[in-house]
Amino acid sequence: NAGVTQTPKFRVLKTGQSMTLLCAQDMNHEYMYWYRQDPGMGLRLIHYSVGEGTTAKGEVPDGYNVSRLKKQNFLLGLESAAPSQTSVYFCASRGLAGEGFFGPGTRLTVL
Amino acid sequence: RKEVEQDPGPFNVPEGATVAFNCTYSNSASQSFFWYRQDCRKEPKLLMSVYSSGNEDGRFTAQLNRASQYISLLIRDSKLSDSATYLCVVNKGVNNAGNMLTFGGGTRLMVKP
Numbered sequence: 001n002a003g004v005t006q007t008p009k010f011r012v013l014k015t016g017q018s019m020t021l022l023c024a025q026d027m028n029h030e031y032m033y034w035y036r037q038d039p040g041m042g043l044r045l046i047h048y049s050v051g052e053g054t055t056a057k058g059e060v061p062d063g064y065n066v067s068r069l070k071k072q073n074f075l076l077g078l079e080s081a082a083p084s085q086t087s088v089y090f091c092a093s094r095g096l097a098g099e100g101f102f103g104p105g106t107r108l109t110v111l
Numbered sequence: 112r113k114e115v116e117q118d119p120g121p122f123n124v125p126e127g128a129t130v131a132f133n134c135t136y137s138n139s140a141s142q143s144f145f146w147y148r149q150d151c152r153k154e155p156k157l158l159m160s161v162y163s164s165g166n167e168d169g170r171f172t173a174q175l176n177r178a179s180q181y182i183s184l185l186i187r188d189s190k191l192s193d194s195a196t197y198l199c200v201v202n203k204g205v206n207n208a209g210n211m212l213t214f215g216g217g218t219r220l221m222v223k224p
Contacts, residue, residue: 035214040216041216042214042216042217043155043214045211045212090154094212097143097160098212099143099157100147100155100157100200100212102154102155104153105154
């Protein structure tokens with residue numbers, strides 16, 4: 001039981017490049033989330049999904065897109081990366097009691 | 112005003128000390144409450160859930176006051192390994208789509224020998 005995994009762990013992009021972050025969970029959770037964490041800002045919700053085939057915007061969705069084609073996977077895409085998207089990205093899934101289980105994070109730098 | 116507010120600290124305490132963290136939340140419809148621990152450059156990990164009756168897990172005690180919309184975490188007999196950032200987390204009610212977890216900014220604890 002791996003819990004929540006994320007790939008890649010690190011990435012450096014140039015402004016304007018695109019990439020996809022992959023999150024996978026093996027706990028059969030319906031709800032999944034993408035957060036970003038910046039120094040002094042805490043964790044902020046980007047997008048979330050309440051089940052396969054559904055997605056919704058969170059607090060800071062601009063510049064990101066997501067897809068949930070399979071229940072176990074939640075993808076976060078950056079179509080045209082900007083330096084303001086330099087951050088640590090965490091994926092999470094929600095357990096039955098409402099608690100979140102987090103992946104190890106992806107450290108993204110946009111130059 | 113932030114939805115979940117915490118004193119950022121840092122709290123610098125000696126080993127063996129008792130330390131308490133507080134957290135306030137603004138959404139009275141919130142239904143679930145948690146404390147998470149986050150080590151430097153790591154993901155948040157669930158420390159404990161917080162129940163209305165209060166709950167204890169070893170050296171850790173969590174309290175919830177719904178009337179005051181206030182959550183606390185007490186750590187007794189602090190260890191060096193308790194040094195971390197402690198995040199207060201609130202799950203909005205079931206009527207809120209996605210049951211989003213809302214995080215406080217975290218309180219940093221440093222336990223010194």
